[in-house]
Amino acid sequence: MSDTFTHRRVADVPHALDDPQALAAALGGRTPALFLDYDGTLTPIVPRPEDAVLSDAARAVVRRVAAVLPVAVVSGRDRPDVERLVAIDGLIYAGSHGFDVEVPGGGTLENPVSGDWSQTLDAAERALHAGLDAIDGAQVERKKFSIAAHYRRIADADYPAFRAVLDEVGGRFPDLKEKPGKKVFELQPAIDWHKGKCVLWLLQALDLDRPDVAPLFLGDDVTDEDAFRALQTVDGGLGILCADPAEDPARETAAAFRVDDPDQILTLLARLAGLAEAGGEEDAP
Template identity: 45%
Template sequence: GIIYTGSHGFDIVGPRGLRKQVAPEFLPILEDTEKELKQKLRDIAGAQLERKRFSIAAHFREVPDERTPQVEQAVSEVAARHRKLRKTAGKKVYELQPDVDWNKGKALLWLLEAMGLDPEEMFPIYIGDDLTDEDAFRAVERCGVGIVVNEKPRATAARYFLKDPVEVELFLREILARLRDNSHS
């Protein structure tokens, strides 16, 4: 079955009733925060607000360079008014999410345990392209491997590097082909 993990691991749903939601009590706060942030960003050309279930992302990929400090200031001001949320930075994005001890790495470890997977009998591979994936790269290094996707190598906890989604697809196809070959041996 397919397992969905979204909102930086705050929302996990899978087969046979597998479900975890971290901090659902923050949903009303996030709703209010989204309205405030939408108001603050409305006059900044190119700024885009994305509401995820447990976070709010302010994307500034399309914002002219001279206006990007205004995006950060708007997000910081809203975050200061909502102290139960924390601001994180990613690739051309700032996010506000519940300020609790949870991240993609903790979600990954919870998921492995909830599925009853024995670390001695598996080898998880975590592939990510954002700074927010670093927690998962660190979490997986004991029993598996982290792979960062970025055009150029960068400082990371991931052990390996792929440069773009095309390389990710080739890598996954190669793993699948080898698994199929081994199952026929």
């Protein structure tokens, strides 16, 4: 992919619900294929990742849109974890930032970078626990293809010690790379793979790289910017950011549209479902 992408301040990105005609024009009559992040997109951000439970109302909206449009959930969580939380059959689930993909019917798709990283990750996990367990509020979350070090619940005064541990462990494991997120850093295999590469690969693997399909990635985190940038390279591809510009006025994004919060994500999904159910005869989402 090209390294030249368009970024704008979040406040300058058009709101997908306030300007539905602009979104309809961007879709250009194509059928949306939806790629959905989980935490912060389908559910609000919570202090502990295990508490991010999908509401019944949200599940109903996702189930409705998945009945009429292709839907994949692409999450940094382990695939079995996000599959359990969403609990909707018939979706494509991509966990660990796209390292682990399952398609309806229980089949898996081996992506170009699948491999066994367990020994390296096991050793790095032990090192992180050794350094972080003494810091109140720090949380080490082991996943199949990565390790997340959460600092949302630590005191500001403890952040330098937290950061020092991450730097020390990262230096000991050059085969791993650090990926920042919202109050979290993840150690992942140091290979050229992320949510954006996963989405482009899924479009090909699922025969969705067609001129009549508009791939949309809906996400909130900085890790989702990889997908927003990737879709700038696809005709009809659109990133939709879930973020209130008032919360981070300096943030820039490669997304084409935005909404403010997960509730508005669900409203947008319901509108897209309604458009598909009507056979595309409505004027706008």
